[in-house]
Amino acid sequence: MNTAMGIEARFQCRFEDFALDVTLTLPGTGVTALFGHSGCGKTTLLRCMAGLQPAQGRMVVNGECWQEDDFSLPVHRRPLAYVFQDTGLFPHLSVAQNLHYGYRRIASGARQIDFDQAVRWLGLERLLDRMPQKLSGGERQRVAIARALLTSPRLLLMDEPLSALDDASKQDILPYLERLHDSLSIPVIYVSHATGEVARLADHIVMMAAGKVTAQGPLQETLARTDQPFAGEDDAAVIVKATITGRDDRWHLCLAEFGDRQIWLRDDPRLSPGDPIRLQVLARDVSIALNRHRDQSIQNLLPARVEEIRQGRQPGTAIVRLVSGDTPFLSQLTSRAVEQLALSPGMAVWLQIKSVAIVG
Amino acid sequence: MNTAMGIEARFQCRFEDFALDVTLTLPGTGVTALFGHSGCGKTTLLRCMAGLQPAQGRMVVNGECWQEDDFSLPVHRRPLAYVFQDTGLFPHLSVAQNLHYGYRRIASGARQIDFDQAVRWLGLERLLDRMPQKLSGGERQRVAIARALLTSPRLLLMDEPLSALDDASKQDILPYLERLHDSLSIPVIYVSHATGEVARLADHIVMMAAGKVTAQGPLQETLARTDQPFAGEDDAAVIVKATITGRDDRWHLCLAEFGDRQIWLRDDPRLSPGDPIRLQVLARDVSIALNRHRDQSIQNLLPARVEEIRQGRQPGTAIVRLVSGDTPFLSQLTSRAVEQLALSPGMAVWLQIKSVAIVG
Amino acid sequence: MGPEWQAVWLTLKLAAVTTALLLVIGTPIAWWLARSRHWLRQPVAAVVALPLVLPPTVLGFYLLVVLGPDGLIGQLTEHLGIGLLPFTFEGLVVASVIYSLPFTVQPLQNAFAAINPQLLEVAATLRASPRDRFFSVVIPLARPGFLTAAVLTFAHTVGEFGVVLMIGGNIPGETRVLSVAIYDHVEALEYSQAHWLAAGMLAFSFVVLVSLYSLNSRFGNGVVR
Amino acid sequence: MGPEWQAVWLTLKLAAVTTALLLVIGTPIAWWLARSRHWLRQPVAAVVALPLVLPPTVLGFYLLVVLGPDGLIGQLTEHLGIGLLPFTFEGLVVASVIYSLPFTVQPLQNAFAAINPQLLEVAATLRASPRDRFFSVVIPLARPGFLTAAVLTFAHTVGEFGVVLMIGGNIPGETRVLSVAIYDHVEALEYSQAHWLAAGMLAFSFVVLVSLYSLNSRFGNGVVR
């Protein structure tokens, strides 16, 4: 990454009783998740980035300036794709024609995603001749995603693209978005309310409230900050970057190593030793024991040290920050448990992590 | 409940390459969750029930026949409310006028929900004069819900009503839907992909696939069936009906009793001793130990007996069904843990349930 | 009232009555044309547009024949005791209604067709009967169409001439409308009177149209669809 | 070619040329009127509707003045070596374009205004330039509006009469269109010829309109909006 890489975005605009005022510096690759309450300005921010919403400000994407002072690149000159919150399919075009709309406006040399590939990824084979009015809500969202991908964008803006999809459909689509992320290294800005989706996809997080940015940073750090409630405490989590080091074919498990620690996780046929991997560990899935108890179903028991204990937002709860090796973890407990175990910073304990609770 | 209570729905209709064919018998009160993959026919079924989609069939709601043979009550004569998947706000009316649209078409004597009440519940005070085009996605959904509630329906159809809302907004709205459910006893049919929402609200579940019903039944039973994957195993859960028996004000906890078992849960100021309560226990939050270990943060340790062990859908995982007292629980484990602990039906074990993992 | 003012008054009365009647008659026709799937739809749409194709005096001539004492309708109206329609104000109204029908129906039909049918479904679930839905959803959303229909119909009736001259017979105070009066002046080589009348008519129409359009866009702010 | 056939041919040619020209001229005007927030919007909309208000012969008279040797435009065209427009086919086209402008602009304006602006945003993010968006999104979605505009304009030009009579000078083979021919027959008491011509014109128009409408609803199946 040279110095010009990265996304710089600074915008100011206002409606009657809402004002957007943000300054962001985002990585030039990977997925940035945009979080915040309904009405906090997420859609407005995406629209500013796309050039759809006139605003004061500056937008530079990996060294290309899209907006600055009086200059503003028209929307259609910005090599971006936008998946709208309400799909915006063209009613006069069939599914196939909708997909082709952006696709054939890209020079064929610049196309990074193949038409048939996108159709396959999003499971649209049977729908190609259908008119959009005759699609179900989830089908419409899938078409909108495929249409956006087919423009081989250099920035992908997605406004709750999976909201109308059931978990199984999401599970089908997420891997492709991940692959997009891995192979094309297009920066993606992703608005979502589903913390699971975000944890799985995002590298970077931006939290908004009332038109302002309240926190931003890499996923791992931001999530491990006990002061920064991550869209509701029940979803507080840390991300651990690890490497696959072994497999247990009998139990369909594989072993992942981070620092000098090891953890068991559910096997995935796509993984092979040496692969880097991201693990999400939810604070609520981490319990703390004073001793190592092997006669229980929880498989991952890691020695750790208590770093910090904070009152949770909800009365009677506590968030404990621990370090195992070099890796930070969060554990959500009841205050009563903190008292009973007499937890205090510096204390040595055992983390109990349910292996099946590890995703990704 | 007399014999006429309940909802009978039987429908057959077809599109080019999709056919709906369902027969349902649903309770006349409470929330029925409608589950299924994108495109399986959930919206179509709701439309049939509302009379918006012409179909062969029969529809009887708590003794009132809405459709049968050649007879079909016109939509506007059916005392129902419908929250559409894409909100369908009237673009020519302000938020307040949208809310009033249905409200003033109801005889004032028949109104069960007050205008200001609905506005308050859904947090629309500041938006009343706004035109719908100027609302955010989540704001639109809240207006649509309020508009539907204000018609004081005798059947409420909701098509993914909270999909555009963040968790916090959902947390704000769900209690009102629960209250609706408790106080007005309107039957609600609720399409949702969010298992958390469903577990919290639903009494009854209908699973659909490719236009057919694949399972239906009361929430508790249906969820506790190990053969019936509940929209993905990671969300397998049981619901426990319990009663509040005590409070611990110091630790902000309260004690809930079911059968002769007790469990700690996070306090809620609205709860008081004697209140009935519903607890959702996710299979992934339940671990199993052979002994009772008190030196750990998990607060709820219940003696239980293993009833059944099943291979999970994902290789290397297992779903264990246990009974504590009379109450069934599910635990999701790795197969390796099952082997290490040598679990087998009939065996006595300790359930470890993180108290903070209990919702509702 | 001077003869010119009589003509002005008659013109406004004729245009207003015709426009009002046509909105009432044209609305259901336009709605049916926009929503029906009946095989008669296209033929009816074509018949509605046909009066446009005939030159006004020719159309006027045939109306004269049909409405006159030897015509079918003429015999009917006489039989009913209404008397004959030609050379009366009522006759002018009937002729204008027929002649201006397409100007009302076409804009309305398009406006109706552009309404998102889901909104009608929503209204139905909110207990609005079909009639109620029409008044509370269709009409407000079709407002620009109604405005266009009214403007085209009114203006066309004001400017219309051939039919009016034929059916009305240019009788002062009864059927001599402004367009005919201007024509008379031109025929009599009284060009300056003709200029004055025409200029006044244009200025008045301009003011009315600008106010109408401003009003529409004022109220229309919210409706983008 | 007999004189009647000449008139038929001339009529079709005039209506076709006028309609084509007006679609080209009217589309940008209608788009501007539908989308602009400029203060001139309402005045321009009113001016576009004004030709409707004047009786055709009166409008024709003023056109004769303006296009004639003493008129501004007449002097301009003479200066440019085009010669004078009255009594030429080109003059008829100019007059018809002015006279039929509102019939093109109004339906188009409504159709444009009814298009969901979000779809244009979507198209922009899919790399469509403003021009491209207009052709790939606006025009297909406004198709019913274009149909109405074309039908009203064509039919009105066919039936139009006063202006044509005035500017055209009724020259057989050059400016004597069908409406004038029928009118001549009626005035000359040659009723049976008039009947034949009128009936033929109506039948032909009916067939054309029905086919047009059917075609439109065939293609239009998908577009509900």
Place this chain on the structure above:
Amino acid sequence: ADLLIAVAANFTDTAGKLVAQFEASSGHRVRASFGSTGKLYAQIRHGAPFEVFMAADSEHPRLLEAEGRGVATTRFTYATGKLVLWSRNADTLADPLAYLTASGPDRVAIGNPKTAPYGIAAMETLAALGLTGPISKRLVRGDSIAQTFQFVATGNADAGFVALAQVRAWQGEPGSLWLVPQELYRPIRQQAILLHKGADNPAARAWLAFLASPPARAIIAKDGYDSGQIAEP
């Protein structure tokens, strides 16, 4: 009493003066409906409430009489139109015959012979001069004689066959004029007839009598018509 008369359009101006005079002297009230002769005829045939018809020719009143819609023996010529060739330009018609014979690009306006009696007269004149063929390319036809006059008055036609009455009424530059010799065309006898609707209206008969009276004939003559014979074979 009230009287409703139908008047050929070319007579609009003069009729206005006559009505004023008549109303002042008789106490009757007259309303006049103007239109082309053919149109008025069609309207009368289809029930128009006119009581007197003043046509621009003798043909239409004769037809009405034959059809029984006019009262027999009431038909008479109230004016005889005089055809002139007129140009706005002072030298155009210095030599009218040369002008008509020349094959310039300039336009000559005539009334449409199908609809305007003055058009018939113009065609008869051209035929008598043997110019029908050569001039046909230069002709433009006005729907009525008024329209023909407008063609010339606006300069779009260099010259035109119009009514002398119109040139008299014209207030612009006099231009040049050729009074077409009466031998070249059949007289344009503008006839009036009492219609059945007005048979019992004393005002109708009074009006017809007035038309034939010297004061009326003076007005008519002053406007450029021959006030011609009263009876007609």
